Amino acid sequence: MALRWRISALVAAAACAVAAAVGVLVHEFSRNRELSQARESARVTLDRAAVTYTRTGEVQGSGAALDAPGLPGDLRDLVEQGRRGTEFTTGPAGPAMWAARPAGSRVLSVRVDLTTTMRDIGALDASIVVAGLITTAVVLPLGVLTAGRMSRRLRTAAGTARRIAAGDLDARIAAGPRPRDEIADISTAVDTMAGALQKRLLGEQRFTADVAHELRTPLMGLVTAAELLPEGEAAGYVRDRVRVLGTLVEELLEISRLDAGAEHADMSPCPVGPLVRDVVARSGPATTVVGADETADTDGDADGLADGDADGDGDAGAATVRTDSRRLERILTNLVVNAHRHGRAPVVVTVSGDGRTVTVRDHGPGYPRTLLDDGPQRFRTGARERGTGHGLGLTIALGQAQVIGATLEFGDAPDGGALATLRLPAVPPPAGADPAGPAER
Numbered sequence: 001m002a003l004r005w006r007i008s009a010l011v012a013a014a015a016c017a018v019a020a021a022v023g024v025l026v027h028e029f030s031r032n033r034e035l036s037q038a039r040e041s042a043r044v045t046l047d048r049a050a051v052t053y054t055r056t057g058e059v060q061g062s063g064a065a066l067d068a069p070g071l072p073g074d075l076r077d078l079v080e081q082g083r084r085g086t087e088f089t090t091g092p093a094g095p096a097m098w099a100a101r102p103a104g105s106r107v108l109s110v111r112v113d114l115t116t117t118m119r120d121i122g123a124l125d126a127s128i129v130v131a132g133l134i135t136t137a138v139v140l141p142l143g144v145l146t147a148g149r150m151s152r153r154l155r156t157a158a159g160t161a162r163r164i165a166a167g168d169l170d171a172r173i174a175a176g177p178r179p180r181d182e183i184a185d186i187s188t189a190v191d192t193m194a195g196a197l198q199k200r201l202l203g204e205q206r207f208t209a210d211v212a213h214e215l216r217t218p219l220m221g222l223v224t225a226a227e228l229l230p231e232g233e234a235a236g237y238v239r240d241r242v243r244v245l246g247t248l249v250e251e252l253l254e255i256s257r258l259d260a261g262a263e264h265a266d267m268s269p270c271p272v273g274p275l276v277r278d279v280v281a282r283s284g285p286a287t288t289v290v291g292a293d294e295t296a297d298t299d300g301d302a303d304g305l306a307d308g309d310a311d312g313d314g315d316a317g318a319a320t321v322r323t324d325s326r327r328l329e330r331i332l333t334n335l336v337v338n339a340h341r342h343g344r345a346p347v348v349v350t351v352s353g354d355g356r357t358v359t360v361r362d363h364g365p366g367y368p369r370t371l372l373d374d375g376p377q378r379f380r381t382g383a384r385e386r387g388t389g390h391g392l393g394l395t396i397a398l399g400q401a402q403v404i405g406a407t408l409e410f411g412d413a414p415d416g417g418a419l420a421t422l423r424l425p426a427v428p429p430p431a432g433a434d435p436a437g438p439a440e441r
Helices: 003-056 073-080 115-165 182-228 233-260 272-282 303-307 325-342 369-374 393-403
Strands: 064-066 085-091 094-103 106-113 268-271 287-290 320-323 347-351 357-361 407-412 418-423
Touching: 003 064, 003 085, 003 094, 003 106, 003 115, 073 085, 073 094, 073 106, 094 115, 115 182, 182 233, 233 393, 268 272, 268 325, 272 287, 272 325, 272 347, 320 325, 325 347, 325 357, 325 393, 325 418, 369 407, 393 407, 393 418
Parallel strands: 287 347
Antiparallel strands: 064 106, 085 094, 094 106, 268 320, 347 357, 357 418, 407 418
8 A cells, every 4th residue: 555545544543533532532521421410410309309208298309209110129229228329220211310218118219311311412422423524524635635745755755766776866856955854854865865976976987087098198108019029929918918908998988988978879770680790700709690580500600600691691681770880789799709708609699580689698607696686897797607807898788778779688598598688679769869878786
């Protein structure tokens, strides 16, 4: 049940409880007062009747009688013991207050009829019930309205928190200061947290960008110096390390642009099949491409790729989607390279019939649990059995997928191996739209 209706139900229950408690108290007070007055009236009438009976031997007074047949048995027993008393009864003759005392060997009693009094108390009870219902009918809408406002404010705060978690660091609740308002305090705390988080992430992004830019100049010097080294094993090793460092710097620069929202998609018609085959052909190791209506060849034999041929020349090759081909190529290249680097052969790339879904699967140990739970994180490969690396390839692939409006999901195949699924949108985002940037989770 939603908080709004919980509060409304609580308000209704509280209103009904208060009305019932007030009704019971008023009923008991009124009844006791009327009975007390009736008892006193019966005693006074009985005393007067006793005086008259003693003087004249006659019974006078309203409701007075000797040995009245309707006298309650308990009260008659009390009088026979030589005592006097009163008793309230609700017999067939209606509610009444009896008072009795000894009169020689007989019993002198007075009966005060309370039918009208009890009817008035019943009418009072009905009025209290009506008043309680009216009060509940008035209070309940006010409670619903108040609870609705509270619920809307809480939903706004929750929605803003979800936007912040999704990467919209500019999202704010912007609740005005309200004294002694807990929801406003929560909203202010969320805004303060978001501001601090934004400053921290922007600081990290600027640091990453500054480091990458500052490394480019000495890196160019290293590249030049490495090229001047005499040929040999040591020179080859130095050039390889310089190349790795250059790749790392370029990836850091790319991530900094994605973080800053400076990347924009350049949409154009793109044949997915040829692009996939081109990526596979340039990836180096053997990779199998499977079209929408074909079965994967898991032999790892890619001899046909050297001639530009690959499995999947059917529907996948003919499918054309509107997307940014350069970014799509970057995404697929990173996925294929990651599969070969951290998984095991055979690596299979499958293209759907409409070309909008591309999967990359290896037959290694699968993605680490931290990646499946939190997504790719820079400089973390997640598991030793997945090999070594900087952890930037999948981060860049995810960021570029968001730029072109695609979704990139990571999972494990049912029979083992890592499985990355890229889904291109049916309606691509307009060119120049601000990307969401890579998810940092």
